[in-house]
Amino acid sequence: MAGLCEGRVVIVTGAGRGLGRAHALAFAAEGAKVVVNDLGVGLDGLPGPDGPAAQVVAEIAALGGQAVAHGGDIATSGGAASLVAAAVDTFGRLDTLVNNAGFLRDRMLVNLDEDDWDAVMRVHLKGHFLPLRSAAAWWRAEAKAGRPVAARVVNTSSGAGLLGSVGQGNYSAAKAGILGLTAVAAQEMGPYGVQVNAIAPAARTRMTERTFAETMAAPGAGGFDAMAPENVSPLVVWLGADASAGVTGRVFEAEGGRITVMEGWRPGPTADRGARWTPAEAGEAAAKLLAAAQAPLPVYGAR
Ligand SMILES: NC(=O)c1ccc[n+]([C@@H]2O[C@H](COP(=O)([O-])OP(=O)(O)OC[C@H]3O[C@@H](n4cnc5c(N)ncnc54)[C@H](O)[C@@H]3O)[C@@H](O)[C@H]2O)c1
Numbered sequence: 124m125a126g127l128c129e130g131r132v133v134i135v136t137g138a139g140r141g142l143g144r145a146h147a148l149a150f151a152a153e154g155a156k157v158v159v160n161d162l163g164v165g166l167d168g169l170p171g172p173d174g175p176a177a178q179v180v181a182e183i184a185a186l187g188g189q190a191v192a193h194g195g196d197i198a199t200s201g202g203a204a205s206l207v208a209a210a211v212d213t214f215g216r217l218d219t220l221v222n223n224a225g226f227l228r229d230r231m232l233v234n235l236d237e238d239d240w241d242a243v244m245r246v247h248l249k250g251h252f253l254p255l256r257s258a259a260a261w262w263r264a265e266a267k268a269g270r271p272v273a274a275r276v277v278n279t280s281s282g283a284g285l286l287g288s289v290g291q292g293n294y295s296a297a298k299a300g301i302l303g304l305t306a307v308a309a310q311e312m313g314p315y316g317v318q319v320n321a322i323a324p325a326a327r328t329r330m331t332e333r334t335f336a337e338t339m340a341a342p343g344a345g346g347f348d349a350m351a352p353e354n355v356s357p358l359v360v361w362l363g364a365d366a367s368a369g370v371t372g373r374v375f376e377a378e379g380g381r382i383t384v385m386e387g388w389r390p391g392p393t394a395d396r397g398a399r400w401t402p403a404e405a406g407e408a409a410a411k412l413l414a415a416a417q418a419p420l421p422v423y424g425a426r
Pocket residue numbers: 136137138139140141142143160161162163164165166168175195196197198223224225226246250279280281282323324325326327328329330331
């Protein structure tokens with residue numbers, strides 16, 4: 124039986140370990156040719172053990188698949204451009220971009236250094252924008268040349284971006300930014316054949332295995348290992364395949380055996396007096412509206 128991604132060329136950023144590695148292997152298992160990007164940094168983004176991308180390429184090859192490693196930094200325009208070039212030069216085309224690379228610098232806001240703010244915003248938010256822009260340029264040129272484009276982008280947000288997470292102000296802001304970027308990219312890139320969606324995953328990786336050790340723990344022998352990163356990849360593969368035609372601008376939570384469509388901001392109780400309020404009147408109106416509104420879902424880690 125032909126795989127879901129037979130003949131497609133797929134880039135996965137940060138695919139040397141964790142969720143990205145699981146996605147790369149899952150795409151290859153469905154017949155895709157994969158560009159495995161990873162800069163090989165530590166959990167905090169500082170230089171770390173290198174070569175994780177080459178290891179995943181070897182794993183894919185050992186299973187009979189095709190893959191190539193790319194070791195560039197996706198948060199630089201040169202790295203993003205050479206990533207798309209690696210797909211086109213090696214496999215002749217690009218069909219799917221999975222933006223996944225990133226790292227953490229957790230601190231309470233009062234103690235958060237400017238450098239740690241910048242580094243996390245850079246790797247997640249700019250690290251989504253730059254590969255997206257390079258890929259978009261290639262797809263738009265294909266469409267202009269009259270070749271059919273059925274391209275897919277899967278962005279990686281987080282529960283921290285959806286609800287906020289205590290001690291992760293930089294990360295939550297970057298991951299919320301990715302949701303806005305996804306909504307705009309879906310609209311702008313749709314006309315030339317590109318669908319753009321986002322996921323908010325949860326899985327046991329080096330990013331979570333210590334902080335959320337209990338939630339992430341593997342079960343005893345034989346039980347369903349709900350927090351294995353491989354559980355998130357099937358949805359990512361489908362979103363990255365031709366088969367997801369018509370789905371764009373959406374956000375999914377994916378964890379264990381559960382897939383949830385996230386329904387975003389929409390207007391709640393409202394009042395319009397047709398003229399300017401005084402501050403006291405605005406406060407009175409806001410209090411009434413809040414009394415009629417649903418309470419927000421709790422921020423992760425809120426006491
Ligand atoms: N693990 C979870 O539960 C969880 C939850 C929500 C969101 N996420 C998101 O999923 C994605 C993958 O996370 P993970 O848990 O697999 O983490 P991970 O640390 O296992 O993997 C991330 C990979 O990205 C690479 N990377 C970092 N900066 C890079 C750069 N500039 N260029 C290229 N590669 C770079 C790292 O070397 C690493 O291999 C991240 O965006 C993360 O924020 C993870």
